[in-house]
Amino acid sequence: MSIxxxxxxxxxxxxxxxxxxxxPAAGIAFLFIxxxxxxxxxxxxxxxxxxVYLAGEVAExxxxxxxxxxxxxxxxxxxxRNEVARTQPPxxxxxxxxxxxxxxxxxxxxxxLRNLSADRHETHRQQLAExxxxxxxxxxxxxxxxxxxxxxxxxxxxxxLETRLASGVVADQRILLQERNGIIVRDLSxxxxxxxxxxxxxxxxxxxEKDMESFLRHDLNIPLRMRRAVTDMLFPLLAPTLTLNRExxxxxxxxxxxxxxxxxxxxxxxxxxxxxxEKVTEDMQLKLQALVSQKQEHLSAPRVAGVFLxxxxxxxxxxxxxxxxxxxxxxxxxxxxxxxxxLAFAGMAKGLxxxxxxxxxxxxxxxxxxxxxxxxxxxxxxxxxxxFSFRRCVTTSLLLAFICMAMxxxxxxxxxxxxxxxxxxxxxxxxxxTRQEVVWSLLPLAGGILALWCGMAFLEGSGxxxxxxxxxxxxxxxxxxxxxxxxxxxIVELAFRYTTxxxxxxxxxxxxPLLQELMVTxxxxxxxxxxxxxxxxxxxxxxxxxxxxxxxxxxxxxxGKLAKPEYFIENxxxxxxxxxxxxxxxxxxxxxxxxxxxxxxxxxxxxxxRITDIIxxxxxxxxxxxxxxxxxxxxxxxxxEDYSYPGPKPQSREAAIVxxxxxxxxxxxxxxxxxxxxxxxxxxxxxKNIFAEGQLDESExxxxxxxxxTDSFHRILAGIFHQRIxxxxxxxxxxxxxxxxxxxxxxxxxxQQPEKRTTLIAVSDRPARPQTSARSGxxx
Numbered sequence: 001m002s003i004x005x006x007x008x009x010x011x012x013x014x015x016x017x018x019x020x021x022x023x024p025a026a027g028i029a030f031l032f033i034x035x036x037x038x039x040x041x042x043x044x045x046x047x048x049x050x051x052v053y054l055a056g057e058v059a060e061x062x063x064x065x066x067x068x069x070x071x072x073x074x075x076x077x078x079x080x081r082n083e084v085a086r087t088q089p090p091x092x093x094x095x096x097x098x099x100x101x102x103x104x105x106x107x108x109x110x111x112x113l114r115n116l117s118a119d120r121h122e123t124h125r126q127q128l129a130e131x132x133x134x135x136x137x138x139x140x141x142x143x144x145x146x147x148x149x150x151x152x153x154x155x156x157x158x159x160x161l162e163t164r165l166a167s168g169v170v171a172d173q174r175i176l177l178q179e180r181n182g183i184i185v186r187d188l189s190x191x192x193x194x195x196x197x198x199x200x201x202x203x204x205x206x207x208x209e210k211d212m213e214s215f216l217r218h219d220l221n222i223p224l225r226m227r228r229a230v231t232d233m234l235f236p237l238l239a240p241t242l243t244l245n246r247e248x249x250x251x252x253x254x255x256x257x258x259x260x261x262x263x264x265x266x267x268x269x270x271x272x273x274x275x276x277x278e279k280v281t282e283d284m285q286l287k288l289q290a291l292v293s294q295k296q297e298h299l300s301a302p303r304v305a306g307v308f309l310x311x312x313x314x315x316x317x318x319x320x321x322x323x324x325x326x327x328x329x330x331x332x333x334x335x336x337x338x339x340x341x342x343l344a345f346a347g348m349a350k351g352l353x354x355x356x357x358x359x360x361x362x363x364x365x366x367x368x369x370x371x372x373x374x375x376x377x378x379x380x381x382x383x384x385x386x387x388f389s390f391r392r393c394v395t396t397s398l399l400l401a402f403i404c405m406a407m408x409x410x411x412x413x414x415x416x417x418x419x420x421x422x423x424x425x426x427x428x429x430x431x432x433x434t435r436q437e438v439v440w441s442l443l444p445l446a447g448g449i450l451a452l453w454c455g456m457a458f459l460e461g462s463g464x465x466x467x468x469x470x471x472x473x474x475x476x477x478x479x480x481x482x483x484x485x486x487x488x489x490x491i492v493e494l495a496f497r498y499t500t501x502x503x504x505x506x507x508x509x510x511x512x513p514l515l516q517e518l519m520v521t522x523x524x525x526x527x528x529x530x531x532x533x534x535x536x537x538x539x540x541x542x543x544x545x546x547x548x549x550x551x552x553x554x555x556x557x558x559x560g561k562l563a564k565p566e567y568f569i570e571n572x573x574x575x576x577x578x579x580x581x582x583x584x585x586x587x588x589x590x591x592x593x594x595x596x597x598x599x600x601x602x603x604x605x606x607x608x609x610r611i612t613d614i615i616x617x618x619x620x621x622x623x624x625x626x627x628x629x630x631x632x633x634x635x636x637x638x639x640x641e642d643y644s645y646p647g648p649k650p651q652s653r654e655a656a657i658v659x660x661x662x663x664x665x666x667x668x669x670x671x672x673x674x675x676x677x678x679x680x681x682x683x684x685x686x687x688k689n690i691f692a693e694g695q696l697d698e699s700e701x702x703x704x705x706x707x708x709x710t711d712s713f714h715r716i717l718a719g720i721f722h723q724r725i726x727x728x729x730x731x732x733x734x735x736x737x738x739x740x741x742x743x744x745x746x747x748x749x750x751x752q753q754p755e756k757r758t759t760l761i762a763v764s765d766r767p768a769r770p771q772t773s774a775r776s777g778x779x780x
Contacts, residue, residue, distance in 0.1 A: 027335025378425030385426035499608025524570030560598025
């Protein structure tokens with residue numbers, strides 16, 4: 001269907017004219033605070049800490065782990081660290097300072113001997129004996145004073161000795177016997193470190209002395225007296241160049257120990273730690289202490305952040321429209337209601353979790369782990385389905401399932417059960433048209449919940465006892481869900497002033513006093529409302545709007561005509577048009593008053609805000625053009641405000657559908673020879689004019705939905721105006737009657753033409769302007 005074209009003739013592909021959106025700040029803030037509080041509550045542990053028995057005590061009751069834990073095995077960890085520490089090589093420092101000291105002492109001794117006077121021989125010998133801590137004979141002292149001895153030391157012995165000392169000499173070889181992993185040699189002069197694994201060739205002082213004697217005897221072939229003179233001077237001056245650095249070794253060993261990861265063993269959820277009457281071992285005590293320490297972590301900040309951020313992401317899918325990307329809520333009341341539903345059932349989930357923990361305290365088995373399947377989340381989906389669309393039920397159910405899962409510290413299987421149960425509850429309730437059908441919906445509701453449990457139990461491989469216990473809980477879940485829906489729906493209607501599906505089902509009953517009054521007092525308006533109700537129901541189903549709300553609103557949209565029914569042509573039954581004797585302003589005032597009166601009657605009969613809003617909006621702010629033009633023709637200077645409906649314009653798709661169907665049905669009565677093509681052209685013309693006036697600017701209808709509404713309206717009206725076949729025995733009578741009707745119409749065509757035009761405008765109570773069908777070329 002072509003509704004509007006751009007000035008250049010090209011189609012306009014965007015939706016209805018954009019309108020300024022208002023952000024429901026109060027509702028969003030309430031939801032934000034609610035999710036934050038629920039995230040904190042989901043991270044707080046309310047369970048009582050188990051009793052910690054010491055090793056050697058006898059347990060008075062069974063204690064089992066209510067969650068999966070990792071417990072550090074202190075003994076195994078210490079054993080592993082000791083093992084790693086034993087493999088750590090010690091650190092030995094290689095210092096060349098010892099060689100420098102040795103050379104300096106030898107040179108100083110030789111220098112003092114060369115400069116020694118004859119009268120001080122004995123004194124100096126005694127001093128050297130004390131310094132070297134050895135007995136020095138007179139003959140040895142004399143050899144030291146010879147130039148040959150000095151040359152031998154400086155050119156032969158000291159270079160060999162320095163080379164051996166530079167490679168590393170320890171004080172005692174026995175300190176290396178226990179180091180089977182080698183040693184780390186750190187050169188203090190360069191800072192480099194080398195691992196020496198073969199310690200057999202690392203000499204000590206004693207070995208160095210033997211090697212020196214062998215060197216002097218075999219390599220240098222020195223006489224015995226000279227060898228003794230050399231060893232007497234050098235042996236007392238020898239010192240180890242390779243020494244153990246105990247501080248650094250201890251520090252490095254501790255670092256290696258700390259680098260060893262602790263040894264854990266996993267404590268499975270439901271595992272019995274200690275049984276009644278059993279003697280507690282050290283391992284059992286360790287497990288109990290770990291369980292208590294875990295429960296003492298009352299609040300986990302990372303968990304709070306994780307739950308809150310995930311909940312915000314899910315809430316974004318609820319708040320924003322999938323079509324426009326803007327806020328899908330117009331008022332804060334709807335967001336606050338959905339937040340209250342989430343809060344209420346999250347509180348129930350936490351309470352059930354605490355109850356299950358209290359019942360499971362001191363009892364074996366895992367029966368109480370199935371208590372989450374008793375939570376009647378299907379009633380939450382049913383309550384939301386009584387008011388909102390199915391899509392909003394799905395998005396809210398996803399948020400609710402996640403919050404309840406977090407409250408009960410469940411897994412993905414629990415969340416999946418909550419989500420599918422809530423969606424199933426919404427779907428079942430939305431299909432029911434009466435309260436009796438809602439009662440009978442217990443069967444499919446219970447069947448769906450039982451099927452969900454069976455599927456999860458089969459996937460999990462539960463035993464028969466656990467399976468039967470779960471079936472019992474799932475059955476109780478379905479019964480509780482239905483009872484909660486019946487119990488809470490009146491509270492929701494009263495507290496939030498919602499018109500639930502239950503209330504809409506009651507109002508749709510044609511035995512309602514207000515509908516009975518319409519049928520008896522204004523049968524023409526009643527028949528018009530019935531046709532409009534059929535049209536809007538078909539149109540709403542086509543575009544996915546609330547068909548039940550549209551149908552009920554259509555039945556009541558013209559109840560304001562009960563005040564002055566004779567001024568509307570459908571109720572005159574061939575009588576004279578009373579508007580012919582009234583001023584245009586008075587006629588317009590009567591037509592305008594039926595909307596105001598309808599709103600008053602809707603509030604008086606408690607039809608609900610949503611139906612009252614549609615009654616108030618079903619004419620928008622349109623102008624009653626016929627009487628406005630008539631006033632101009634009478635020489636008046638009328639104001640458009642006096643001839644326009646007060647509005648507001650339709651604020652929802654449902655209100656816009658009722659407006660369109662009302663205008664199309666009322667004006668379709670003026671069609672001559674209503675063929676299917678003329679009916680379609682007439683529908684398109686009416687809808688195009690309403691759109692051009694801007695009456696749909698504040699609704700959320702798109703061009704595609706308008707086209708779908710055109711098809712639905714055409715299907716209904718084409719069925720009403722279908723042609724009937726002529727029966728053979730009635731042809732003559734019909735022809736005669738037809739001729740009489742035609743002659744009568746021709747007689748009245750000239751004399752009553754103005755009155756007839758006035759009547760048509762009064763029938764439709766639409767913006768009364770001359771309209772030309774786009775296809776038939778006739779005036780409606």
